[in-house]
Amino acid sequence: xxxLYWQAAxxxxxxxxxxxxxxxxxxxxxxxxTFEIAARAEALLVQHRAEGYxxxxxxxxxxxxxxxxxxxxxxxxxxxxxxxLSIEYGRTGYDVELVGRNGEVIKxxxxxxxxxxxxxxxxxxxxxxxxxxxxxxxxxxxxxxxxRGKG
Numbered sequence: 538x539x540x541l542y543w544q545a546a547x548x549x550x551x552x553x554x555x556x557x558x559x560x561x562x563x564x565x566x567x568x569x570x571t572f573e574i575a576a577r578a579e580a581l582l583v584q585h586r587a588e589g590y591x592x593x594x595x596x597x598x599x600x601x602x603x604x605x606x607x608x609x610x611x612x613x614x615x616x617x618x619x620x621x622l623s624i625e626y627g628r629t630g631y632d633v634e635l636v637g638r639n640g641e642v643i644k645x646x647x648x649x650x651x652x653x654x655x656x657x658x659x660x661x662x663x664x665x666x667x668x669x670x671x672x673x674x675x676x677x678x679x680x681x682x683x684x685r686g687k688g
Contacts, residue, residue: 558600571595571602578604578660585654591624593656606657627653632675643680 557563572595579593591608608620630650635643655665 555600564600567600567602568597571597571604574657574660575604578606578656581654581656581659582606585656589620591621604657604660623651623653625653625655625657627651629674634675634677635680636677637680 575593575595582591582593589608591606594605594607596603596605606621606625608624628650630648632645632647634645637643658665
């Protein structure tokens with residue numbers, strides 16, 4: 538093991554770190570560890586999957602590599618939403634009201650809370666950070682106007 542004695546001028550330390558990070562051996566190790574984490578995450582996700590579109594993906598940046606939990610489906614695709622945050626950290630329950638044009642409640646239902654699965658956290662061997670418990674909230678959704686002859 539070599540020891541490096543070096544007085545870095547302003548900006549040189551960043552340049553050295555960049556040079557080391559770009560070495561083929563370092564990049565190979567980053568990608569290998571990314572693959573290992575993704576494999577563990579996929580195994581954990583398969584254990585919990587009952588239904589849905591959740592999947593594990595890997596992405597490569599300029600230097601770093603990422604393991605990504607994605608869960609886009611028909612209901613959240615239009616809003617460019619991703620339910621992965623709820624899968625990873627959980628969610629609190631909430632009540633939903635479907636309201637008409639005049640503000641009258643057409644239908645009510647409750648969505649239950651769930652504990653997070655911590656798929657990426659466990660796969661990466663990181664400590665779990667619990668979210669604080671929040672009070673139950675109420676969501677109001679306006680009913681869509683029925684289309685002409687569309688149901």
